[in-house]
Amino acid sequence: MAASSLMATILGAAERARAAGRDPLVVLDLDGTLYDNTPRTLRILQEFAHLHAVGHPGLYERLDTLARSAMAYRTGDTLRALGVTDEALIEQVQTFWFERFFTDAYVIHDLPNPGAVAFVRALYTAGLVPAYLTGRDAPNMLVGTVQALQRDGFPVGTVDTRIILKDRFSTPDEEYKASVVEHLRATGEVVAVFDNEPGLCNLFHEAFPAAACVLLDTSCAPGAPPLAPGLQRVADFRGLLP
Ligand SMILES: [Mg+2]
Known part of the structure; x- marks a missing residue:
């Protein structure tokens, strides 16, 4: 139609x-x-990278190169596509994301x-x-x-x-x-x-x-x-x- x-x-x-x-x-x-929803997820990822800029140098800059179209359904897949290989870090980011994504404070992004x-x-x-x-x-x-x-x-x-x-x-x-x-x-x-x-x-x-x-x-x-x-x-x- x-x-x-x-x-x-x-x-x-x-x-x-x-x-x-x-x-x-x-x-x-x-x-x-x-x-x-990608601006919401991107905001959460940037916040993580910003808060962990000392322990995980380069993550913030890497996120800067992330096109919205490159964001996967699962946050872990987005990070892997960005070249992040540290699975413990990926899990830490996913937990950080999960604690924020489904909330009033972040949905407005x-x-x-x-x-x-x-x-x-x-x-x-x-x-x-x-x-x-x-x-x-x-x-x-x-x-x-x-x-x-x-x-x-x-x-x-x-x-x-x-x-x-x-x-x-x-x-x-x-x-x-x-x-x-x-x-x-x-x-x-x-x-x-x-x-x-x-x-x-x-x-x-x-x-x-x-x-x-x-x-x-x-x-x-x-x-x-x-x-x-x-x-x-x-x-x-x-x-x-x-
Ligand atoms: Mg839907």
Whole structure:
């Protein structure tokens, strides 16, 4: 499906939902979908290198040469690609990263993916209800998440938007999102879903076969399943804008 007809499909479905007295929901993942997390990871790595500049000379300078596109899903792989061979150091950095990545204080370093803000605003203006559904957990990340969404110009916090985080860190993302499906179904009409994980696009496609389930082809967890046949993938949101 061409990008322009995808937009037309979504707007048409939203209009029908509205006419039936239902909220037309567009389910939007955050990490890897609306947001690019690499600035968050880079910031944490730079902080480590800065704090350990004496014990690990050269690490900070090496990070300066790191292109965002060269950042791997796993921090250890990023470091190995930079030529770091000290496995004890890699483990130390990974622990440092893990202690910070899933927190309010660091999530604000993320930046929206290209076109994401304009795209969500266009849907919102057309009467769709953005439902941010994320694997981030509310106890550790709600404040920073709302702060970033508001700073970046995403509609958030009002009666015609929704934001759904996990109630605890330990629940696997897929299990959590599957558990939210029935709540979404009961409270609105899911007309579109955007996620960077093929497994989650497939899950939503199964739950809402009439919805446009679109994969953001940014990065996904290693070992992800193939995208279900017929589902669309886009590189970012710029091509979807009217
Ligand atoms: Mg994601």
